[in-house]
Amino acid sequence: MSSGIGKAKIRIPRSIQAGDTVEVKALIRHPMETGLRKNKKTKEKIPAHYIDEVTVEFRNETVLVADWGAAVAKDPFFSFFLQVDGPGVLKITWKDNKGEVYSKTTEVTVK
Amino acid sequence: MKTRRSNVLLQGVLGLAALAFVASPAMALDLKGYDANKDPGLYKYSENFRGMAEFPPSDGMLEDGKALFNKDRSGQSCATCHGEDGEKLVGASTHYPKYDEKLGKPKLIQHQINSCLTERMGQEALKWEKGEQVMLTTYVKALSNGMPLSIQTDGPMAKFIELGKKAYDERIGHFDIACKHCHNTAAGTNIRAEYMSAPDNTGYANLEAVVAKLPANPERERRLAAGAAIGSGSVDHWPIYRTKWGKLATMQRRLRTCNKNVRAVVHDYGSDYYVNLEAYLGSISNGMEMNVPGFRP
Amino acid sequence: MSNVMDKPVSRRGLFSTVGRLGVTAALAGGVMSPTGVAVASGHEEKLNKSVERYMGAGEVTYEKVTIDAPIIAENGRVVPVKVTVDHPMTDDDFIESVGIFVDKNPIPFAARFRLKPGQAGKAVVATRLKIGKSSNLRAIARTNNGKLLGGLREIKVTIGGCGG
Amino acid sequence: MDRLHKAIPLALAAALLAACGNNASQDKKQKAETKPVAAKTEPVDVAVLGIAKPLTDKPGDPVNGRKLATSKKKGNCLACHDLPDVHFAGNAGPSLIESMQNNDRSVGWIRQKIVDPKVDNPDTVMFTFHSNEGKKMIRPDKVGTRVLDAQEVEDVIAYLLTLREKK
DSSP: OOTTTTOEEEEOOSOOOTTEEEEEEEEEOOOOBOSOOBOTTTOOBOOOBOEEEEEEEETTEEEEEEEEOTTBOSSOEEEEEEEESSOEEEEEEEEETTSOEEEEEEEEOOO | OTTOOHHHHHHHHHHHHHHTTSOOTTOSSOOOOOOGGGOTTGGGSOHHHHHHHTSOTTTTHHHHHHHHHHOOBTTBOHHHHHOGGGGGGTTGGGGOSEEETTTTEEEOHHHHHHHIIIIISOOOOOOTTSHHHHHHHHHHHHTTTTSBOOOOOSTTHHHHHHHHHHHHHSOBTTTTBOHHIIIIITTTSEEBTEEOOBOSSOTGGGHHHHHHHSOSSHHHHHHHHHTOOOBOOSGGGOSEEETTTTEEEOHHHHHHHHHHHTTBOOOOTTOHHHHHHHHHHHHHHTTSBOOOSEEEO | OOGGGGSTTOSSSOSOOOOOOOOOOOOGGGEEOTTSOSSOOHHHHHHHHHHHHHHOSSOEEOOSEEEEOOSEESOTTSEEEEEEEOSOOBTTBOEEEEEEEETTSSSOEEEEEEEOTTTTOSSEEEEEEOOOSSEEEEEEEEETTSOEEEEEEEEEEOOBOSOO | OOHHHHHSOHHHHHHHHHHHOOOSSHHHHHHHTTSOOOOTTOOOOHHHHSSOSOSSSSOOOHHHHHHHHHOTTTTOGGGTSOOTTOSSOOOSSOOHHHHHHHOOOOHHHHHHHHHOGGGTOTTOSSOOOSOOTTOOSBOGGGTTOOSSOHHHHHHHHHHHHHTTSOO
16 A cells, blocks of 8 residues: 555654754654565565655754665654754655655744 | 635644644643553563654654545535534543444444545545545544543443453464463463563553562463563554554454464454454453554554 | 765765785784785675675774664564764764675675765764664664774574474 | 463372483483383373373374474474473463473373363463364365364473473
């Protein structure tokens, strides 16, 4: 079922003060096919289809780039720490090996 | 196409996203997603697995269910009868499987959705256990999250619950084993890596009473060591997202898979056999809060 | 490998290019080759090459890198893994990347996170991996000075069910 | 369920151990295990003996027995019972290492347990591996087959008896 592919969720803590280092968690819906599995019925290989690159931008600056292999689990999750010096837009972009690009943004507000 | 509710949907999506950490007061419907902290079945898994349950892969899938609920189907949507985002259905799923007068037997949410589609809306029935049916069923169930499961056990339902219990207790298949053997007698132990859950509502509170009832023998010692047979419910947290399956699945899939594994005849989805079984399982989970979609390995 | 190497992530050569495989037999004093195995069988060679490709050449000192993962994973299809590197993230002393490798997976490379000092806050990353069978899980962190730190953790993957 | 084995005299256990070749070294053990496992000297006590007579004339093969016991498609004993040198055995049933070392059940009793454990305990969690009597709703592809055929039952018994030797 490929519907919903690329839908993403980002979680950041509820209340952030300028200067805080906070954990950002993100989830995206994606099959993360390794290319090593076979279709049980047709015996044909299921083509590889996985996210191979994730870019995180905050306040228009790239803060993290991740390279993924097919070993990252289906409906992949990742988290990292972000130093929040001020409010701004957090944007995560996922690119898969077929060239599809998905992204999700969230507004980071500070108190 | 004028009934399309994309604006409502968008609000809903944003609201749900906000729900992750901040409850949104502007939402018409206070839809609660799965809450790992209220899931009494998670204790048996590793701390790491429980950590995943805080942000499970199914997070966000209720939005898909909501979109399907509000989806335009030849000028109508589920919302046409059941209110915006299904607000009139809050609490309804706590009674499923539910007795249907016309059919003279209990039905699942899936049956109800299909009869709405075919009889009232002139649509095709949804295919069993395919994405659309599972998502919609999950959404309708989740509308009752936080409310106690309350499946009717008397009146016309008594007979069917009894049939479900009979199916639960009866040895079947090439392996010649009944549900009750793995899930009651051996509850709390492992069949290889699979933890045998006790699908009832005894919960933590009754742990000591449950253990005290076990005969004093090595079996009891083993089960004490394994965490004993703490009933952690069943129908209350189904459909679930199972990492092994990598998608949402209904209790119907679980029952069929169990049957297949003990090398028994596998009946059709939604067949009387499985509806009765699901009704019985639901009846022994009565009182537990709905918490859909659950999360399991 | 992906073409993001030239993206302006780094203030100063954050993503250094990788060199030749530095496999040595230096097993003493906590210093090891990437896999800790000098003479490689087919699969270990694959692992060594993978580590070299993503983390650069050099010996890995197995210290300061902690892997938080289940000792026994309930299901190898989704195994939560968190890597913590006990190292500053200041402008002139930071972790530039953290790689995660599963020794016995057909393709050992799982993920690499390239961090940026300051903005990245702490050298802590988490993800969820597919682990085919019980295996060592290896997290390797590269400092901006090209030093490789490592952490090792055995993950047992359970086998399910009553048959059928 | 432990009532039966406690009733078995120790002498019987000794006789059984002797019959199975309780040798110290691994090599000798392997050879000894290929002997027939049914001890003709067992006392006549049907309740304890279960199915005293082997199901086949061919002696059980413990090497194949181990394969069957650990194969998911066959005996899959380790789904519920701990066995030596396996990963993630289940614990729904008692450890077969402990059971085989610490009890003095007859070979007939073990055979009965595998053929149809319901005879010993009607509410057992154990599968019925050989008898097909009274089975309901068998999956169509398995109709007319047995989980373990007669020789396979003997092979598994031969393997289990090797566990009686304390390591």
